[in-house]
Amino acid sequence: MPSFEEIEDAQRATWAMCSTGWAKWDQVISDQLGPVGDAIIDSLDIRDDQQHLDIASGSGEPGLSVAQLAPAGRVVLTDLAPEMLDIAQQRADRQGITNIRTKVCSADDLPFDDATFDSVSVRFGYMFFPDMAKATSEFARVLKPGGRVCSSVWIRPEANPWTTIPMQAIAAETALPPPDPDGPSMYRCAAAGSVSALYEAAGLCDVTDWEVDVVLTTDSAEQYWEVVSEHVSSAVVALEQVDRPTRERIRAGVIAGVRAHEEGGKVRVPGVARCIVGTKPG
Ligand SMILES: C[S@@+](CC[C@H](N)C(=O)[O-])C[C@H]1O[C@@H](n2cnc3c(N)ncnc32)[C@H](O)[C@@H]1O
Numbered sequence: 138m139p140s141f142e143e144i145e146d147a148q149r150a151t152w153a154m155c156s157t158g159w160a161k162w163d164q165v166i167s168d169q170l171g172p173v174g175d176a177i178i179d180s181l182d183i184r185d186d187q188q189h190l191d192i193a194s195g196s197g198e199p200g201l202s203v204a205q206l207a208p209a210g211r212v213v214l215t216d217l218a219p220e221m222l223d224i225a226q227q228r229a230d231r232q233g234i235t236n237i238r239t240k241v242c243s244a245d246d247l248p249f250d251d252a253t254f255d256s257v258s259v260r261f262g263y264m265f266f267p268d269m270a271k272a273t274s275e276f277a278r279v280l281k282p283g284g285r286v287c288s289s290v291w292i293r294p295e296a297n298p299w300t301t302i303p304m305q306a307i308a309a310e311t312a313l314p315p316p317d318p319d320g321p322s323m324y325r326c327a328a329a330g331s332v333s334a335l336y337e338a339a340g341l342c343d344v345t346d347w348e349v350d351v352v353l354t355t356d357s358a359e360q361y362w363e364v365v366s367e368h369v370s371s372a373v374v375a376l377e378q379v380d381r382p383t384r385e386r387i388r389a390g391v392i393a394g395v396r397a398h399e400e401g402g403k404v405r406v407p408g409v410a411r412c413i414v415g416t417k418p419g
Contacts (some may be wrong), residue, residue, distance in 0.1 A: 138317070138319065138320075139320065141245075141267035141268055142267075144267040144320060144321060145217060145243055145267055147321075148217055148218070148265050148321060149217050149218050151370050151373070151374055152195070152216075152217065152218035152220065152221050152370065153218055153219075153220045154373055154374075154377070155221075155367075155368055155369075155370050155373050156196075156218065156220035156221050156223075156224060157367070158364075158367030158368030158373065159195060159196045159221065159224055159368050160196065160224045160227075161367060161368075162363075162364050162367065162368055163196060163224075163228070165353070165354070165355060165364055166196070166368065167198065168354060169299075169351050169352065169353045169354070169408075170198065170260065170261070170351060172349050172350065172351055173260060173261075173289045173349050173351060173410045173412065174198050174199035174202055174260060175202075176289075176347075176349045176412050177199050177258050177260060177287040177288075177289060177412055178199055178202060178203060178206065178258075180285065180287045180412065180414040181203075181256040181258065181285050181287055181414075182256075182285070183203055183206045183207055183210075183256065184207065184210070184255070185206075185207055185208065185209045185210065186207060186209040186210045187203065187206070187207035187210040187212075187255050187256060188210055188211055188253065188254050188255050188256075189203045189204075189207065189210065189211070189212045189213070189254060189255060189256050189257070189258070190212075190213050190215065190247075190249070190253075190254040190256070190257045190258075190276075190279060191203065191212060191213070191214045191215065191257075191258050191259075191260075192215055192216075192244045192257060192258065192259040192262055192272075192276070192288075193215070193216055193217075193244060193259055193260070193261070193262020193263075193265065193266075194214035194215055194216045194221070194222065194225055194239075195216055195218075195221045195222075195224075195225065195262075196221060196224040196225050196228060197214055197224065197225030197226075197228045197229060198260060199258050199260055200212045200213075200214040200225070200237065200258065201214075201225065201228060201229055201232065201234055201237065203256075203258065204229070204234050204236050204237045205232075205234060207236065208236065209236075210236060210255075211236050211237070211238075212236060212237045212238075213237070213238055213239075213240055213249075213254075214237055214238070214239045214240070215239070215240045215241070215242050215244070215247070216239075216241065217241065217242070217243050217244075218241075219241050222239040222240075222241060225237075225239060226239055243266075243267075244259070244262060244266050244272040244275065244276075245266055245267065245268045245269075245271040245272040245275055246271075246275070247275045247278075247279055249279045250279070251278050251279065252278075252279070252280065252281045252282065253279050253281070254279050254280055254281065254284060255280075255281055255284050256280070256284055256285050256286070256287075257276045257279070257280060257284070257285075257286040257287075258286070258287055258288070259276070259286070259287075259288035259289070260288070260289050261289055261290065261291070261410075262288070263288050263290050263325075263326050263332060264290055264291075264321060264322060264323060264324070264325040264326045265321040266321070267321075269326075269335055270335055270338060270339070273335040273336060273338070273339040273341075274339045276339070277339040277340055277341055277417055280417040281417070281419075282417055282418065282419020283416065283417065283418075283419055284416070284417050285414055285415065285416050285417075286336070286341065286414070286415055286417075287412060287413065287414040287415075288332060288412070288413050289349070289410045289411065289412045289413075290326035290327065290331075290332055290410065290411055290413075291323055291324055291326075291327060291408070291409075291410055291411075292327050292329075292348065292409050292410065292411050293324065293327045294324055294327070296408065296409040297407075297408040297409060298398075298406050298407060298408070299351070299352075299353040299365075299406040299407065299408040300323065300365070300369055300371075300372075300408065302391060302394040302395055302406065303362075303365045303366070303369065303372050303387075303391045303394075304371060304372065304375075305390075305394070306387045306390030306391045306394055307372060307375045307376070307387050309387075309390055310379065310383050310386050310387050310390070311375060311378070311379060311383065311387075313375060322371070323370075323371055329346075329411075330346075332346070332411075332413045333346055333413055333415075336413065336415035337415075340417070340418065341415030341416060341417060341418075342415065342416050342417075342418050343414075343415065343416045344413065344414070344415040345413070345414055345415075346411050346412060346413040346414075347411070347412055348409050348410065348411055348412075349409070349410050349411075349412055350407065350408070350409055351407070351408045351409070351410060352405050352406065352407050352408070353365075353405070353406045353407075353408065354403055354404065354405045355403065355404045356402075356403060356404075357404060358391075358392040358395045358396055358399065358404055359392060360404075361391065361392070361395045361404045361406070362388050362391045362392055362395075365391065366388070366391075
């Protein structure tokens with residue numbers, strides 16, 4: 138079992154490697170994950186002067202959307218990988234968003250005072266934290282009494298063909314080690330109630346969860362391969378280790394796999410996320 142420090146180092150390296158893909162496919166990713174960002178934001182009751190913290194912000198969502206809803210407020214975007222936050226800052230500059238700042242830090246060791254923020258968001262970050270319980274205690278600590286945290290995770294792989302199609306094509310050509318149940322992986326928080334239990338253990342109340350559908354849409358099966366092979370972290374890491382002929386066979390497998398999802402000149406592959414909201418008592 139790697140140490141927390143080794144997990145963080147590996148995550149930092151992985152996301153540095155994926156960052157070019159997140160910048161290149163920004164619009165496709167935004168369209169896919171937008172409904173989850175909207176659901177998180179709806180659950181947080183953002184005010185004009187909201188003080189908001191976005192954890193594992195990556196290329197900036199949902200933090201940048203919160204900043205637009207809170208022109209008199211302030212949003213801090215945090216992430217372990219500076220390369221991802223650079224993309225967030227560039228997106229903010231392009232959109233003319235000035236009420237944000239970025240901070241490189243790990244979710245389980247936040248450099249903020251107690252009771253600083255009205256709300257916290259964590260879109261698709263939880264499963265990568267070395268210590269998910271400590272991270273949740275940190276979210277509760279930096280929230281003001283009555284403040285809310287909302288996060289999202291992926292539910293079971295069978296409900297997410299957008300990622301299982303490429304991972305099955307990779308598994309058909311390589312010997313992928315089974316994911317460590319206690320280590321970072323895309324489906325580490327898939328079990329119903331797993332994040333709710335972390336919230337409750339950290340003293341959060343009124344914990345509720347619900348599912349949100351997403352669709353990854355591309356212009357063609359070939360573009361689908363480019364999108365997933367360049368930004369899905371587990372695919373990017375696995376593909377780094379294969380030779381060119383193997384990569385070509387995996388590419389062919391992914392393209393064949395998504396043909397069933399071609400419709401009206403587009404490829405649309407579905408998925409399902411779970412959002413979890415909780416409140417700091419007080
Ligand atoms: C799937 S991306 C999510 C980005 C963004 N929130 C979104 O939904 O578009 C996951 C992010 O988690 C970050 N991450 C991984 N481990 C982390 C940790 N221990 N603390 C903070 N961020 C972490 C990665 O660097 C990456 O940017």
